[in-house]
Amino acid sequence: MPVLSITGPRQSGKTTLVQQVFPDYEYADLENPLTREYARENPFRFLRQAPQGIILDEAQRLPELFSYVQVHVDETRQNGRVILTGSQNFLLLEKITQSLAGRVALFHLLPFSVQELKGTAYELPDPFQYIYRGLFPRLYDQSASPEVFYPSYIQTYVERDVRQVQSIGDLMAFERFLHLCAGRIGQKFNQSAVATEVGVSAPTIARWMSVLQASFVAYLLPPYFQNFNKRIVRTPKLYFYDTGLACALLRIRSAAELDTHFARGALFENFIVNEIHKNLLNAGIRPDLYFWADSAGHEVDLLLKQGQRLYAFEIKAADTLHADYFRNLALFQQLSGASPEDCYLIYAGAENQERSVARVRAWNALPEV
Numbered sequence: 001m002p003v004l005s006i007t008g009p010r011q012s013g014k015t016t017l018v019q020q021v022f023p024d025y026e027y028a029d030l031e032n033p034l035t036r037e038y039a040r041e042n043p044f045r046f047l048r049q050a051p052q053g054i055i056l057d058e059a060q061r062l063p064e065l066f067s068y069v070q071v072h073v074d075e076t077r078q079n080g081r082v083i084l085t086g087s088q089n090f091l092l093l094e095k096i097t098q099s100l101a102g103r104v105a106l107f108h109l110l111p112f113s114v115q116e117l118k119g120t121a122y123e124l125p126d127p128f129q130y131i132y133r134g135l136f137p138r139l140y141d142q143s144a145s146p147e148v149f150y151p152s153y154i155q156t157y158v159e160r161d162v163r164q165v166q167s168i169g170d171l172m173a174f175e176r177f178l179h180l181c182a183g184r185i186g187q188k189f190n191q192s193a194v195a196t197e198v199g200v201s202a203p204t205i206a207r208w209m210s211v212l213q214a215s216f217v218a219y220l221l222p223p224y225f226q227n228f229n230k231r232i233v234r235t236p237k238l239y240f241y242d243t244g245l246a247c248a249l250l251r252i253r254s255a256a257e258l259d260t261h262f263a264r265g266a267l268f269e270n271f272i273v274n275e276i277h278k279n280l281l282n283a284g285i286r287p288d289l290y291f292w293a294d295s296a297g298h299e300v301d302l303l304l305k306q307g308q309r310l311y312a313f314e315i316k317a318a319d320t321l322h323a324d325y326f327r328n329l330a331l332f333q334q335l336s337g338a339s340p341e342d343c344y345l346i347y348a349g350a351e352n353q354e355r356s357v358a359r360v361r362a363w364n365a366l367p368e369v
Contacts, residue, residue: 001105002073005059005084005096008109009216009241010161011153013137014085017109018055022083026050030061043068047082059084066099073103087161087215110216111135111242113278115367127348127363128264131271132255134244150248154178161215168208173200177208181218181238182249186266188235189220216241221273224290224303226336233293239270246270268317268363272346273302275366276313280304292332300332310336312343314358319349326357333357344369 006014019027026049030036039046039062047054047068059065073081084096084104096104112135117123122140124130136153138144158175168174177198184194191205198205212218220236240246250263258264273289280287288306293299302313314329329343343358346366353360361369 001103002079003069003082003084003100003104004080004107005104006107006109007086009111010087011136011138012109012111014109015057018083018085022053022055024052025083026054027057028054029057031058036062039065044072047072053081053083055083057085058087060086070099070103108281110278110281112137113275113282114364115279127268127271128258129255131243131267132247132252132258134242136242136244146244146248150245153245154248157215157217162211173198174208179249182240182246183263184238185240185246185263186237186269188233189238190235221289221291224292231295233295237291239273241274243267243271265317268348269301269315272315272363276302276304279367298328298331300328309342310338312338314345316345316347318347321347321360326355329358
């Protein structure tokens with residue numbers, strides 16, 4: 001494709017990555033007012049100044065440039081000629097759809113995965129240390145403190161990025177909403193109940209949730225609608241793209257606090273869902289992820305659909321195994337016909353086992369899964 005688009009959360013490493021992969025390309029930061037003004041006044045000269053190619057960082061800041069990018073790449077007929085990066089997926093995708101359809105390859109870059117840190121000086125021995133610290137690169141290569149990094153990240157996000165995506169009148173109510181979402185990780189997202197708690201309308205909550213998704217702060221995991229002769233839940237579940245950010249919103253001050261915190265299990269589940277999500281994206285596979293639940297309270301935490309195969313994952317924050325952990329997987333196999341070889345129990349322990357109901361894998365053995 002003549003254009004590559006890389007979106008992801010702020011500070012996830014997009015700029016560092018593209019500058020390392022494309023060292024000969026001209027780099028233009030459209031957050032810079034002078035660069036943005038030059039590009040606005042002389043778009044063709046701006047794009048043609050780079051004979052090898054050009055990286056347009058935070059490209060959603062100058063949406064009128066996209067029409068000129070289309071003309072430019074059609075003239076040069078060079079694949080990879082323009083690299084777009086951005087931290088607002090909705091705004092960037094909207095302009096791409098309007099101007100660059102059929103000319104762009106889309107990629108998402110999330111914060112580090114555990115696999116990316118494995119074998120480096122930054123590898124941590126315990127999943128709850130990763131959960132508390134989060135996986136933004138600056139927390140590792142710059143040794144940034146979570147206690148300093150996340151409050152600044154939240155303040156910047158609320159005061160600036162949110163307003164770019166959508167006009168939000170009551171920022172204090174939006175902050176309450178953000179904190180409330182962190183307390184509902186892994187739960188069904190009932191926007192009416194959240195609206196009542198925050199004190200705004202349900203349509204407002206729906207708009208605010210779209211803002212969180214567009215800015216790679218939180219996302220909704222859809223339910224799997226296949227009805228295996230049971231009444232199924234159709235409400236999506238809420239997760240954060242980074243558990244460190246969620247811990248900061250929950251005012252968790254150390255990994256040790258997670259030992260007794262009410263959100264321990266939910267945060268571990270969020271962490272594992274994120275790791276599977278990242279490993280798929282990093283392998284060039286578009287994730288097709290769901291969860292399954294019925295009205296009787298039975299639930300499988302994560303389903304991965306690949307072609308005609310359906311992989312099921314049960315996620316437990318304990319470091320020892322119990323027989324009842326396999327109960328929902330066994331029921332799901334009876335209803336769906338899924339094979340035990342395609343069912344996994346992921347837990348916080350260290351052993352990998354082959355059980356009759358499912359494969360047991362440690363939290364840090366996900367790449368082989």
